Amino acid sequence: MAATLVWFRNDLRLADHPALTRATERGEAVIPVFIWASEEEGDWPPGGAHRWWLHESLHALDTDLRSRSSRLILRSGPSLDTLRALIDATGAEAVYWNARHLPALHARDAEVRDALEADGIAVRTFASRILHHPDAVETTSGGPYHVFTPFWKKLRSQLEVAEPLPVPRLGERRAPASWPESASLDDFDLTPVEQDGVDWAEAMRAEWTPGEAGAQDRLEHFIEEALIEYPTERNRPDKRGSSMLSPYLHHGELGPRQVWHAVNAWVHNGAMREAADVFLSEIGWREFGYHMLHHYPDLPMEPLKAKFADFPWRDDAEALERWQRGQTGFPIVDAGMRQLWALGWMHNRVRMIVGSFLTKDLLLSWQNGARWFWDTLCDGDLASNTLNWQWVGGCGPDAQPFFRVFNPITQGEKFDPDGTYVRHWVPELTELPDAYLHKPWEAPAEVLTEAGVTLGSTYPEPLVDHAEARERALDAYQTVRSS
Numbered sequence: 001m002a003a004t005l006v007w008f009r010n011d012l013r014l015a016d017h018p019a020l021t022r023a024t025e026r027g028e029a030v031i032p033v034f035i036w037a038s039e040e041e042g043d044w045p046p047g048g049a050h051r052w053w054l055h056e057s058l059h060a061l062d063t064d065l066r067s068r069s070s071r072l073i074l075r076s077g078p079s080l081d082t083l084r085a086l087i088d089a090t091g092a093e094a095v096y097w098n099a100r101h102l103p104a105l106h107a108r109d110a111e112v113r114d115a116l117e118a119d120g121i122a123v124r125t126f127a128s129r130i131l132h133h134p135d136a137v138e139t140t141s142g143g144p145y146h147v148f149t150p151f152w153k154k155l156r157s158q159l160e161v162a163e164p165l166p167v168p169r170l171g172e173r174r175a176p177a178s179w180p181e182s183a184s185l186d187d188f189d190l191t192p193v194e195q196d197g198v199d200w201a202e203a204m205r206a207e208w209t210p211g212e213a214g215a216q217d218r219l220e221h222f223i224e225e226a227l228i229e230y231p232t233e234r235n236r237p238d239k240r241g242s243s244m245l246s247p248y249l250h251h252g253e254l255g256p257r258q259v260w261h262a263v264n265a266w267v268h269n270g271a272m273r274e275a276a277d278v279f280l281s282e283i284g285w286r287e288f289g290y291h292m293l294h295h296y297p298d299l300p301m302e303p304l305k306a307k308f309a310d311f312p313w314r315d316d317a318e319a320l321e322r323w324q325r326g327q328t329g330f331p332i333v334d335a336g337m338r339q340l341w342a343l344g345w346m347h348n349r350v351r352m353i354v355g356s357f358l359t360k361d362l363l364l365s366w367q368n369g370a371r372w373f374w375d376t377l378c379d380g381d382l383a384s385n386t387l388n389w390q391w392v393g394g395c396g397p398d399a400q401p402f403f404r405v406f407n408p409i410t411q412g413e414k415f416d417p418d419g420t421y422v423r424h425w426v427p428e429l430t431e432l433p434d435a436y437l438h439k440p441w442e443a444p445a446e447v448l449t450e451a452g453v454t455l456g457s458t459y460p461e462p463l464v465d466h467a468e469a470r471e472r473a474l475d476a477y478q479t480v481r482s483s
C-alpha cells in the first residue's frame with residue numbers, strides 16, 4: 001500500500017491540520033513524522049524552555065495518534081535526507097506539510113520540495129499557522145504596513161477565516177502494513193538537566209499541560225471565565241486576565257482559526273462583541289509580527305529604523321545578568337524576570353516593563369533582551385518576539401518612540417496595586433507595606449526592619465536611579481535622533 005508522509009513541524013495538533021486532513025483524503029496509509037533538525041533553524045535554534053515544551057508536546061501528540069491506531073515517527077535531521085530515508089523505507093509517494101512562514105526556513109523548505117519533486121514525490125504544502133498570507137495585505141501604495149492599526153483594519157476588512165477542520169479519521173485503515181523505525185523522544189535530549197538538585201522545569205510542569213487537549217482546555221476556560229473582562233483585566237499581571245494561550249499557539253497545538261471561531265461563536269451581545277474584538281486584535285498583533293518578518297527578514301537582529309544601528313548601547317555584563325536573574329532591585333522588574341525563569345512565560349504588561357527597563361534604564365540593547373527571552377520563553381516566537389523587542393527598543397514599527405520610558409515604580413503601582421504579583425514572585429518582600437512594595441529603597445529603616453528586608457543583603461539595592469537613567473537614555477537617543 002502506498003503511503004503519504006505528513007511532516008509535523010510547529011503544528012503539533014490533529015484538528016485544523018490541513019496537511020494531515022488532506023493526506024488522509026488520499027486514501028492511503030498516513031505516516032506522521034517529526035524531524036529534530038535544530039541546526040536548520042538558522043541563527044535561532046529552539047531555546048531551553050521551547051525545547052522542554054516541545055518534548056512534552058511531542059509526547060502528547062504521539063499519545064493522541066496512538067489512540068487512533070497511528071503514531072508519530074521521530075527522527076533526527078537533516079530533514080531532506082531523513083524524508084528520503086523514510087520514503088525508501090515506506091514506499092511513500094507523497095509528502096505533505098504546513099508552512100511555517102519563517103524567512104530562515106523558506107530556502108530549506110524550497111530545497112526539500114524541489115529535491116523531493118525531482119525524485120518524483122508529490123509534495124503539497126498548506127497554510128494554517130496564521131490567518132492571512134503575508135503577501136495578501138498591502139498599503140494603498142503597494143508596500144508593507146509599518147503601523148499596526150491600519151494593518152489590522154485592512155486585514156479585518158478582507159479577512160475570511162475558514163472554519164477549522166475537524167480531526168481527520170485515522171484508524172487501522174490509514175496505518176501502514178508496518179511502521180518505520182522511530183527514534184526515542186529521549187534521544188533528542190530536549191529536557192533540561194537537573195543542576196545542583198534544582199529541577200528547572202518543576203514550575204513549568206505545574207502550570208502547563210502541553211499538547212492539544214491542554215490547549216483546548218485553556219481556550220475553553222478562558223472564553224468561559226475571563227474573556228468578558230479581558231479589556232480591563234488583560235493589563236493586570238496580578239490576575240489571570242489574559243488567555244495564556246501563547247505557548248499553545250506557538251507550538252501549533254492550537255491554530256488561530258480555531259481561536260477565531262471559538263471566540264466569535266461565544267459572542268451573543270454587544271459587550272461580548274467588544275471584549276472579543278479587543279482580544280482578537282491581539283491575535284492581529286501576532287499576524288502583524290509575521291507580516292513584518294516576511295517583508296523584513298533581517299528584523300530579528302537589525303533595527304527597522306536604520307539609524308538605531310549606531311545607537312550607543314552600553315556593554316555591561318553584570319547589569320545584564322542582574323536583569324536576567326531578577327535582581328535589579330526594582331520589584332516589578334524582578335517579579336517579571338523570575339516569572340519568566342520559572343514558568344517560561346511572562347505577562348504582556350510586565351514584558352513591556354522589563355523590556356523598557358533593559359533598553360532605557362540599563363541602556364542595554366534590545367537584542368540582548370530578545371536572546372534571553374528566546375532561551376527562556378515557552379512561547380518564544382521569532383515573529384512576535386522580534387516585533388515586540390523592536391517596539392520596546394523604540395527602533396521598530398509602530399508608534400513607540402524611544403523617548404517613551406516606562407517608570408517601573410508607577411507601572412508597578414498601577415498594574416499590581418496591592419502587590420499580589422510582586423509578593424508572589426519576590427517573596428522576600430512579602431512583609432513590606434503596599435506603600436513601599438514597588439520602591440523598597442524609600443521605606444524608612446524601621447519599616448524595612450519590621451518587614452525583614454535588608455537592602456543589599458536580603459534584596460538588592462536598585463541597580464540605577466530611575467530618574468537619572470531616564471535622562472541618560474534620552475541623551476543617548478539625541479545622538480541617533482540628530483544623525
Ligand SMILES: Cc1cc2nc3c(=O)[nH]c(=O)nc-3n(C[C@H](O)[C@H](O)[C@H](O)COP(=O)(O)OP(=O)(O)OC[C@H]3O[C@@H](n4cnc5c(N)ncnc54)[C@H](O)[C@@H]3O)c2cc1C
Nearest residue numbers: 242243244245246282283285286348351380381384385388
Ligand atoms: C518584549 C516582548 C517580547 C515578546 N515576545 C513574544 C514571543 O516570543 N512570543 C509571543 O507569542 N508573544 C510575545 N510577546 C507578546 C505578548 O507579550 C504575548 O503574546 C502575551 O503576553 C502572551 O500571553 P497571552 O497568551 O495570555 O496573551 P493574550 O493577551 O491572551 O493574547 C492572545 C494571543 O494574542 C497574541 N498576542 C498578544 N499580544 C501580542 C503581541 N504584543 N504581539 C504578538 N502577539 C500577541 C498571542 O499569540 C497571545 O497568545 C512579547 C511581548 C513583548 C513586550
